[in-house]
Amino acid sequence: MTLSSDELIQIRRHLHSIPELSMQEYKTQAYVKQIIASFSQTNLEIKELPDLPTALLVLVKGSKPVRNIGYRCDMDALPVTETNGLSYASKNPGVMHACGHDLHTAVALGILNYYSEHQPKDNLVFFFQPAEESESGGKVAYDLGAFTGSFQIDEFYGLHDNPLLKTGVIGCRNGTLFAGTTEVNIIIHGKSGHAAYPHLANDAIVIAANFINQVQTVISRSIDPIKCGVITFGKIQAGVIRNVIAGEARIEGTIRGLNQEMIEFIRQRIIEIAAGLEKSFNCQITVEYNQGGYYPVENNSELTKRFINYMKENKQITFEETKPKMTGEDFGYLINKIPGMMFWLGVESKGALHSAEFLPNEAAIQKGVDAVVGFFNYRMNLEEV
Template sequence: MTLTNNELIKIRRHLHTIPELALNEYQTQAYLKQVINRFPQTNLEIKELPELPTALLVLVKGKEPSRNIGYRCDMDALPVDEVNHLSYASKNPHVMHACGHDIHMTVALGILNYFSVNQPKDNLVFFFQPAEESQSGGKIAYDSNAFQGKFKVDEFYGLHDNSQLKAGVIGCRNGTLFAGTTEVNVTVKGKSGHAAYPHLANDAIVIAANFVNQVQTVVSRSIDPTKCGVITFGKFEAGVIRNVIAGQARLEGTIRGLTQTMIEFIRQRVLEIADGLEKSFGCRIEVEYNQGGYFPVENNPKLTKNFIDYMKNNSQVDFQETTPKMTGEDFGYLLNKIPGTMFWLGVESPGALHSADFLPNEGAIQKGINAMVGFLNYRMNLEGN
């Protein structure tokens, strides 16, 4: 069977009704298996991962394989209440495909369907990945040796939809496409006391406020203005009542950089600021980092040149070279281990990614499938690359 455009849209809409959060994509996985089992099975092999039970790996055996080419798509949704009044709106309360992973999965199914009918030259490995939005599903899969043996991947490709590009546009760039991200949690430990006797206490709010102000100088005064880095504290908790000096404060934030070197530099500067404030205020400041699998998405130069050359020279593809974004993606971890390329697929939504009114244009689905099928056939016939 070959999926028609109407069937692809029907698949996408069903996926949209059953969004699930990271590591809980059981209904999604069951539906994906149901669809894949309708494809010709002659050259397909499906593998599940005990360490990542909602994941799916699908091998398409090639006719004359010289490499294993991987294609990854993510499966999870976000804790967002959908406001779109659609016949296929989310049926799961407080969960929505607000990042378009339903589009990602549908495009992947379309590509897989094509190659199940038209046997590829090389082996293809499709990775339906849980837990992109949180929990680093790509890292869990790689670290548990998912891509070994028959399912070894020599190079990886994957897309992310883009609400600001017209439907079907393919966007890419060599170098970094997405920033890497690191969660940062800071606990300031001072000494509580009566508001009337501040000299007998050590005000954690004052210390934390100084910490936030000094950290904001890292980007403005410690980083080359032509380079990119971000540090934001979006959560500040301290105190119990207005007339008690807080003995403890907690900050939660994020660090982002277009290179891992930049992220590590910012992390080090934050530790140095904490160390200085400990000395000047006589307090204790604990800094915890958690990067998980959210490394910068750094596209491989050679493979990405091949990708861009094909897209630019294909009259059926509307290609745009894009600028890097400070959003994060755990595909960066896989690209840190396996060379590959991530690209944008324009979906022209009135609502932004991660918003309750995100509404992608379904006309992008078939265009994304066609562009990637064409590229993969082109890639498999590039000898010695």
């Protein structure tokens, strides 16, 4: 039996009440499996990954398959304390679905439920993914060989909810939807000493200040003004007491760019600035990078053009062409390896993504299901591979 809108909302609310952090989505995965077990199993095949135990893949076998279409949804939550006062609020203190992955999962279950009752022409592969918010769950799954054999994917789709779009609006663009992100850590090794004898020490705080100031010029003076890049240092640690010169400083930040080339360029400039300061201050600077799977979400041109054309021509759907955002998403890694695209689903929340006040309009769930099912049916009836 096809799930009703009210049933999908109840699923979302239950998921909302049991949020779990990245790589800890055991209750979430168990509940998703429980829901799927209630569907018709005639054309379903389930795959789990022992080395990624909270992941779940579901194959829906097509009647006359010529391709495998993938659909990804993320399931993890954030370390945020909820403030909305809901009857179905988080039961896990300090953890909240502040990015809407509970809604993502409800939409995915609605789509899967439809195709369990209406066999698709092509094979469909649903990927219920852990650890999008951290630890690069998509990359981990890919590297473990999740998308091989009958679970191989020819084209990959996924959505993200958007609180700034009206409920049910589909937003997308050709090119980059989300930026890629890289964590960067800078460790400065100077020499500690007495505040009264600075000439006998090598002040790591002074070096850190120079480093931060110089890096700010990368965006303003090394990058074409019409292109986008961001460097943010959000944390710095140095020193133990006011009258001791710090011998070591640690700076932590993030690099963001709309394509991988931009990220690599910024990374190289930071290395060059660090090398110059090592000579200027006779110190040692260690630069550490960690990008993991957070590549730019660069939508495949052909797939996105087809998707946008369908959404624009469908009178039941309101479509908006959106601008790129500097937020990150590990779906970028998957569609760097497999042709794919991501789009927005409007949820019209008063609170922003990742905030304690995030509260999506649940009417978006059914609208999202209908839009994706409509598009997949359209896609599967096209002649081109």
